[in-house]
Amino acid sequence: MASQGPRPPTPDPADPETVGPYRIESRIGRGGMGAVFLGRAPDGRPVAVKVVRPELADDPRFLARFHGEAANAARVASFCTAQVLDHGDENGVAYLVTEYIEGPTLRERIKSDGPLTPAALHGVAIGVAAALVAIHGAGLVHRDLKPGNVLLSISGPRVIDFGIARALDETDHHTGTGQLIGTPGWTAPEQITGREVTPAADVFAWGCLIGYAATGNNPFGRGSFEILSARVLHAEPALGDLPDPLGGLVRAALGKDPAHRPTARDLLLALAGGDSEADAATALDARPVAAPAAFPDGRPDMAHTVPPTVPPTVPPTLPSAGAGETTGAHRLPALPPLAPLEYVPPPVAPPPPERAPRRRGRTLAVVAAIAVVAALAGVGVRQWRSSLPPDDPLLVAVGLDEGCADAVGLYRAGSAAPEKLVSEVWCVQNPQWSPDRSQIVFTRSDSEAHSAWVMNHDGTGLRKIADMAGDSAAWTPDGTGVSYVGDRDGREGVFTVAVATGKVEPVATVKEGDARFHDPAWSSRGLLAFSYREEKEPPRVHVVDPKRPEDWRAVTPEGVDARAPAWSPDGATIAYTALEPGLKDGAEERDIWLISVQGSPNRRELEVPGNAVHPTWSPDGRWICYVRDGEDVRAARTNGDADRSVAPEGDAGTLTMPDWS
Incomplete structure (x- = not known):
């Protein structure tokens, strides 16, 4: 969409007078x-109101994706970005509201005054890199980073229009098959060739943007879409005399292979602490960048995709098992801790002894840089604390009577008691937020059956939507349906019911028999995970793409009793519970393990003295909440550190089955 730079009021009779509760003063611009x-x-604050085109607003699939992405974007730390304040639709008008940022766009600044000075260039480079750290940390990819989406405000550069391009990208009949979402000249090679779009695409756009700010020209020149695409895929960027170390970082960011680009966090680390080409190379833990080769034809395999790197749920590259070692769940080599903001480079080569203290200094410089940028934006550094769990409220089942809760409530760590949303309902289990947190689903059980129920976020509108066979249900990524375990027409498995219409569709099923499904869970990337047991084998966590429902694949090791999968916010990692080695089903000695969506690496991060169940991720992906021994709600960082109880003290009602994300 268009920028928010300062404009004189230009009312147009065709413009709306109000959008939702917001009074419209003038049109700022127009975008795709x-x-x-x-x-x-309503309180008088100026805001930027982005109104979706009518033909898109009429598309239920687009609207569901749009609101889901907007809800995710609202979680992005607001330093160096325009904070998302609200989104909705009213009378056929869909809209997104962000804070209004005064200042020209980078494009307007370069057009009027030419290339930036070295000091201003460094400020833009570090500010935009910090914004990408925040955006990727929320599990988002901008997809359309360009000079028109960077505002030069009085508090520094601010990135806008992040997190909503995917809604348009995935609405095929509006984009056309193969049509590029993004701006030619600022899109990465993998976007042009239709490969998976990851945070590495934003890093490529960062390199284009800094090259443009330094020279006044796009590194790949001007021309038609076809010409620019060919240059991006095969030509070297023109960066003029951009000095090192910044020049080296930009060249690395513009690498053709996304797997070989630095992450946004790497860029921030090098910009904050490097003072030479060698320092920049050390910060990236890479050899000098050679001329990149063009991509081979065809799509890359999953090993070459780059999941969001902040927060680091699993390292992008991990040591492989040595000779004679197994890669099963219980025989993996020890892995390094994943302390937040501590850069753990891929093991390309053993680091020289002198690197450790230098990296530590750069890490401290990054923390200082983030603190300065956050202070300028007026938000402090609360988002970067790692010693305490986030204060986002937990959705919990409250009050156990013979194993069944009788209420659904909200609990914030440190509170004296939960706030009950609905109570006096028999045997409540597994409450879960919808993706935009506007609704809640939970299950109820009696002596004969299980059923799925939904209600509004405040406890109103309670109604049953399905009878089911299991005791847990999961919202679909677009928030329009609920998936559950059941049986229908001679088949058993996971089905999805549309909340609005009651229509039921199968997702993953088998003929009725000895197979057993449990604990469906959807990722933000649209994959379904569930625990599946065939005949007398221990259950394993499986993943399926609903577009290819016949292609199940187990991601947890064979022979290990694995249950209760829970996806990280970025959709790259699954937390699950597993029995101690050698124990049989029925034993109460389960620990929490993390495994990547590809099935490797697999590692135990929470070795609990007792029985750990119901894992759930914090919205920022840095913590996991779980229940120990049936009644102690606890939280720990994803590397197992800082494990602590977050349950209220005293007789405030037993909490269980938390949902944090």
């Missing part, structure tokens, strides 16, 4: 998704 207006919130 719709128009952007300067508006006023």
